[in-house]
Amino acid sequence: MSAPGFSTQSNHEADILDDERTSREELDALLADPAVTILTARDGERLIGCVAVTCKDDTLAYLGMLCVSPDLQSGGLGRLLLDAAEHCAREQGIAAMEMTVIDSRESLIAWYERRGYRRTGETRPFPVLRDPPITFAVLEKPL
Numbered sequence: 001m002s003a004p005g006f007s008t009q010s011n012h013e014a015d016i017l018d019d020e021r022t023s024r025e026e027l028d029a030l031l032a033d034p035a036v037t038i039l040t041a042r043d044g045e046r047l048i049g050c051v052a053v054t055c056k057d058d059t060l061a062y063l064g065m066l067c068v069s070p071d072l073q074s075g076g077l078g079r080l081l082l083d084a085a086e087h088c089a090r091e092q093g094i095a096a097m098e099m100t101v102i103d104s105r106e107s108l109i110a111w112y113e114r115r116g117y118r119r120t121g122e123t124r125p126f127p128v129l130r131d132p133p134i135t136f137a138v139l140e141k142p143l
Contacts, residue, residue, distance in 0.1 A: 051081040061089040063099040100136035117141040
């Protein structure tokens with residue numbers, strides 16, 4: 001039984017993906033890229049959340065890697081990280097933020113839509129071939 005206002009639905013991709021979403025090499029490349037800002041949330045020494053903002057050009061940024069420790073999900077930290085990422089992009093003069101979400105994750109897409117993101121109608125393939133195939137829905141929000 002779940003507490004009022006909290007969902008027992010999973011907020012992670014483990015039920016869709018059976019391996020790592022981001023490799024150590026990909027993370028190292030992000031950390032070395034001057035176009036990428038990674039914001040973190042900590043509880044003392046413990047990393048409890050993060051989000052990446054990648055400036056794609058002078059007007060568009062990409063939001064990625066938004067994650068919150070599973071034991072802290074549904075507590076508002078994701079919203080704080082999203083707000084911080086948008087603030088970071090605005091400070092750099094970015095006019096819009098885009099992201100991709102696995103298109104079968106309807107509840108997550110709805111969460112972003114409640115925060116002003118809209119589907120663009122574009123889809124992108126998952127970077128690794130899977131059977132059945134996975135596609136991303138592209139969402140965007142004017143900042």
